[in-house]
Each structure stands twice: as structure tokens, then as C-alpha cells.
Amino acid sequence: AQSVSQHNHHVILSEAASLELGCNYSYGGTVNLFWYVQYPGQHLQLLLKYFSGDPLVKGIKGFEAEFIKSKFSFNLRKPSVQWSDTAEYFCAVNVYSGGGADGLTFGKGTHLIIQP
Amino acid sequence: GAGVSQSPRYKVAKRGQDVALRCDPISGHVSLFWYQQALGQGPEFLTYFQNEAQLDKSGLPSDRFFAERPEGSVSTLKIQRTQQEDSAVYLCASSSSGEANEKLFFGSGTQLSVL
Numbered sequence: 001a002q003s004v005s006q007h008n009h010h011v012i013l014s015e016a017a018s019l020e021l022g023c024n025y026s027y028g029g030t031v032n033l034f035w036y037v038q039y040p041g042q043h044l045q046l047l048l049k050y051f052s053g054d055p056l057v058k059g060i061k062g063f064e065a066e067f068i069k070s071k072f073s074f075n076l077r078k079p080s081v082q083w084s085d086t087a088e089y090f091c092a093v094n095v096y097s098g099g100g101a102d103g104l105t106f107g108k109g110t111h112l113i114i115q116p
Numbered sequence: 117g118a119g120v121s122q123s124p125r126y127k128v129a130k131r132g133q134d135v136a137l138r139c140d141p142i143s144g145h146v147s148l149f150w151y152q153q154a155l156g157q158g159p160e161f162l163t164y165f166q167n168e169a170q171l172d173k174s175g176l177p178s179d180r181f182f183a184e185r186p187e188g189s190v191s192t193l194k195i196q197r198t199q200q201e202d203s204a205v206y207l208c209a210s211s212s213s214g215e216a217n218e219k220l221f222f223g224s225g226t227q228l229s230v231l
Contacts, residue, residue, distance in 0.1 A: 003157075032217040043119075043223040044159075044207070052216035091160050103149060103161030103175060104220070 001013050002027035004091050006107035013081055014115050021076040025089035033074040034092040034104065044090070047077055050074065061085070086114045120223035121174045122208050128197045128229045137193045141210030148191050149220065150183055159207055165191060166214050192205040198230045 007022040035047040048059025054069040065076045073093065074091060088111050092104040119142040129135050141148050147166055151159035152175075159174040167188035176183070180198075183190040195202055205227050209220040 036220075036222075044209075044220075045225045046219045049217060049219065072210070092158075103151075103164055104170060105161065106151075106158030108158045112192075 001039075002093055002095060002105050004078060004093055004105055004107035006089075006091055006110050008110050009108065010113070012113045012115065015083055016080050018078070019078040019081045019085070019112070021089055021091075021112070022049070023074045023107060024072050025074065025091075025093045026072065027093065027095060029095060031093050031095055033065075033067060034064070034094075035059065035074075035076050036090045036106075038088040040087065047076070047089075077086070079092065081112075081114050083110060083114045083116050087112055104106045120208055120210055120221050122206075122223035122226050124226060125224065126171075126227050128231065131199060132197050133230075134194065134196045135198055135228065137195075137206050138191050139191045139208030139210075141189065141191070141194070141208070142221055143189075144223070145210035146214050147205075147211045147218070148185055149209045149211075150191070150193050150215055151209065152177075153205045153207055153225070155204075162193070162206075163223060192219070195228075197226075200230050203228055203230045 003026045032051040034049045036044045037047045038044045048057050049055045051068045058064045064076050075093045088109045090109045091107040094104050122139045141144045149164050150162040153159040163183045164172040165185040180196045205225040207225045209222045211218040
């Protein structure tokens, strides 16, 4: 079974700082990769996803992530964070099984706090 | 509806009690997922429906957990004889197709506390 590791459980940054949240997964085959975000008091929502093509994907609110297959990584980045980026961030993976949907495997999450 | 709706928002149960959690997916969404999220953890997959068919229930932790989606829309997750370790947030998510790379829309969850 696949697993997802998020290296930082809590990150505190100042506004305008650059952000990189690490995510590694364990599965040798074809995968779909996702970052979901949960803002305070809100439900989980998709930030961005990768399933094929350009390994650098761009999502909402200026976030991007790079899929590096050789490193089994899908790190999330943002060049300049804002106070409103304070949230819980989850990396997730599912295994490409030839067309059918499958349950996502989530990491434990990174709690990001942006100080004004 | 505008989004995925879950009820109740909070549920307190005495140990041994049965509970039923409801999920109303976005209208027309084919796929429906249930996840369990313990405090400080990421969501863990429980089960998956495509329309009314339960295609994967490998994540259900025991035979006390049962899910159904009889008409391919609303789904109910039932937990019998609840135990303290069942305390968690139960999330429902839906997507418009059965594709693995499809975006999931999550509900706000039901927070279950078993005393």
C-alpha cells in the first residue's frame, strides 16, 4: 500500500516569506498527486493536482508544486506567502489503476501559520 | 445543492450506541467517498461508491462500520456499538466522474465523540 510523508507538521513564517512544504510518497508505479488545503473553519479544498504532462503544476492563489519522479516527491511552493495562507495543508496520492477512481492516501498534514 | 452537505455536524454518543451519519453529495456526482480523520492526522479512506455500487470498502476498520448509497445519491455511514476509538471527524467527498484524477469536493464533516 502507498504512504505519504509530510516532513513538517508545523511551519511558522512571516508575510512575504517563501514557502516550501515537503511531500514524499512511497509507490513505484504511476500515481496521481494532489495538494488539498483546509482554511480555518472551512472544508478541505483542492489546491492543485498532477496526473500527467508538465511536472510543474500551478494551482490557485499562486501555489505551485513540482513532481520529481526520481525522488518520489511533490513539494508545494509559493514565492511570497500572505496572512490568508494560514491553513492546514495535506498532500495526497492515489494509484493509477487503469481508469477507476480510488481512495486517496493523505499525509498527516502541515499546519502553516503566517504571522503578519 | 451548492456543495457536499453532511449531517449532523456534531454527534455525541455513549459507548455501545449505534450512530448514523448522512452525506448529501453534489447533485449528479457519480463518485462518493467516506474518510475518517482522527485528531492531528490526515483523512483516512474508508469506502467508495460509484452511483449505488460500493466498489471499495477496504478501509472500513471493522464489521461495525457499514455504508450504503441505495439510490446513488445520499449516502449513510452507520457505526454499530460505537467505541471510544471511533471518535473522529467523518468526511464525505464526491466527484463528478469515476476518474482517479478527478477533483474531490469535501463536506464539512461530522465530528463524532464517543464517551
